[in-house]
Amino acid sequence: MNSKITEEEINYIFKLIKNPIFSLFVIGIVGLAIRLFYFPFGIPIIYDGIDYFSYAVVSSQQGQLPVDWGLTNNGWPVFLSYFFSIFNSENFLEFTYLQRFLTIIISVLTIIPVYLLCSRFVNKKFAIIGAALFVFEPRIIINSLLGITEPAYLLLGIMSLFLFLSKRHTVILISFFTLALCVIIRYEGFLLFFPFLIIFFIRFRKDKKIIQKILLMIGVFFITIAPMMFAMYEATGDDGIIAPIFRGGGAFLLTHVIEGIPDTGDAIYGENIEENRVLIFASLGTINTIKYFGWVLIPTFLLFIPIGVILLFQKRDYKTFTIILFGITMLIPAFYVYGRGIEETRYLYIIFPIFCVISSLSIEKISEKFKKEKLIILIIIIGIILSSIIFLDNKKSDNDHEIESYLIAKDITNIAGGINHYNPDSKYIHIAEIANNWPVIPLPPQEENYNQSFDIRKISPIEYSSLKDYIKNSNEKGLTHIVIREKNDVEFFNDIFYHEEKYPYLIKKYDSLDHGFNFQIIMYEIDYKKFEDYYKNN
Structure with missing residues (x-):
């Protein structure tokens, strides 16, 4: 039946x-x-x-x-x-x-x-x-x-x-x-x-x-x-x-x-x-x-x-x-x-x-x-x-991690003016700036009518072999802060994460763990005066 x-x-x-x-x-x-x-x-x-x-x-x-x-x-x-x-x-x-x-x-x-x-x-x-x-x-x-x-x-x-x-x-x-x-x-x-x-x-x-x-x-x-x-x-x-x-x-x-x-x-x-x-x-x-x-x-x-x-x-x-x-x-x-x-x-x-x-x-x-x-x-x-x-x-990506990454990016854009790429999480920086200024949308500059002009700049470190050269050559490009995560695709950023005491010209301004997030992203402000003095004396 x-x-x-x-x-x-x-x-x-x-x-x-x-x-x-x-x-x-x-x-x-x-x-x-x-x-x-x-x-x-x-x-x-x-x-x-x-x-x-x-x-x-x-x-x-x-x-x-x-x-x-x-x-x-x-x-x-x-x-x-x-x-x-x-x-x-x-x-x-x-x-x-x-x-x-x-x-x-x-x-x-x-x-x-x-x-x-x-x-x-x-x-x-x-x-x-x-x-x-x-x-x-x-x-x-x-x-x-x-x-x-x-x-x-x-x-x-x-x-x-x-x-x-x-x-x-x-x-x-x-x-x-x-x-x-x-x-x-x-x-x-x-x-x-x-x-x-x-x-x-x-x-x-x-x-x-x-x-x-x-x-x-x-x-x-x-x-x-x-x-x-x-x-x-x-x-x-x-x-x-x-x-x-x-x-x-x-x-x-x-x-x-x-x-x-x-x-x-x-x-x-x-x-x-x-x-x-x-x-x-x-x-x-x-x-x-x-x-x-x-x-x-x-x-x-x-x-x-x-x-x-x-x-x-x-x-x-x-x-x-x-x-x-x-x-x-x-x-x-x-x-x-x-x-x-x-x-x-x-x-x-x-x-x-x-x-x-x-x-x-x-x-x-x-x-x-x-x-x-x-x-x-x-x-x-x-x-x-x-x-x-x-x-x-x-x-499938870890949605909890991605949400935290986006929220951390919102914090970073409220503080920094120019940062390094900290892949893959820096992908949220520009959309985070839009979210912070919503509903105001950044427009392209008059001299370039395609790419939007964001307040925060992302300067790639990939072509540099040392932190010194990267900071020195990125000052005029608007670099103000260094952002690092536990595992970075640039080796000299990994050294900062584990040995920040070696870099007296980097002043910690943000740590995601202090804000209740489950994974760590740290942001340092670059003191260019201390940077110049440090390399003059060393």
Whole structure:
């Protein structure tokens, strides 16, 4: 009796699963639940998220794009500013929560275009698995918690690809509209504009009105991005979309790689190195692209990609050609940043939908070999979720430590004017200053319209071999205090931690243990008079 009921229940579950809307809803709810479980409450936005947060706040306060603030990829913070303007709160952290929550929602909603994209290649039930692969991919989950551009960029990029694969010209026309929105979020999306036009021409070259239709698509694209370009030009004198392509990556390659002019402060291209810079860039780009391409396949896609690639190439139709060209085109920005020595996997996330398509092809083929296809599908989905949770738990940071680190940074910014990097905890310094001065946001100086001008300066000690040289050369840069932790990435800071009596010119001003925190960060004020006297006499 129980066995019969269980079998009926299982059949009922699979009957529900066959309904794509129900399946996507369940997958979306589980994906949302996982993201909320790992939501970093008590911890503010950091790194690139600070720029988007600050820009959005100022935009919402002023009711327009900030004047003389040339932030590239400002489509996301402009979108965010609309929510900030109607958000009824005065709490700084709640605004950062809103930013994170919006990227979480967008990330979960991306299962819809991923499902639709996969359904162009496989049966709907396997397209559901493709959507599950995306929403449970651990790096996508982590990225969705950062409050930055990728979730919106991926949503619009994947939607554009899905629409472009349609056979209907009206739908393809809409794809150029969504592609334009994608470009407003991140200007790298502009790279897809010409491949889309070329593929459209090849697909419909026998159409007598092909030229008119191409001109219409070009018109829709540029009419969509024009308002943002004009608004940016009016506010900053720069269009913010076309110009960064040439001023950013193109200018860097020409000036610092091809012509060999050193880029001050760049860890790789900042010195007058004798080696061929073009060769260095090409080798770094190739090695790192291959390395990170392989790395991002773990844990979600690795088992499915090899078979799926073979199956994809067997199709040999316009859809296969399109997604391959999409993937190759979107590898160009990744190759560029890896060639510069920037080692982050997020530049590869835009090709994850291609991985989902390839993996769903592989899973469909594998399932055909088994009689209990439903059971295989269920096992695969459960395996995807479990592998994701294991990966996330392995990568999970100590939230209690991160909260303390942020609160300590708030104390430090109230005291110091210029400090050293004390990685990794100094990442909270700038956002802590914003929190202390909330709702006032530091703006870029007039002479540099991109980076915000913070009151507290962070001066890197990494190029110095001794504390004496670091302090001596950093005085004019605004160094006022030395901040150290128990384990520092600079050796001479470790000596201060264990032998502070050897440094009479360092006056202790702050110890986190005295303020009830569980881990120790100490801050010393530099007495430059005592510093000079000490080294005169020694």
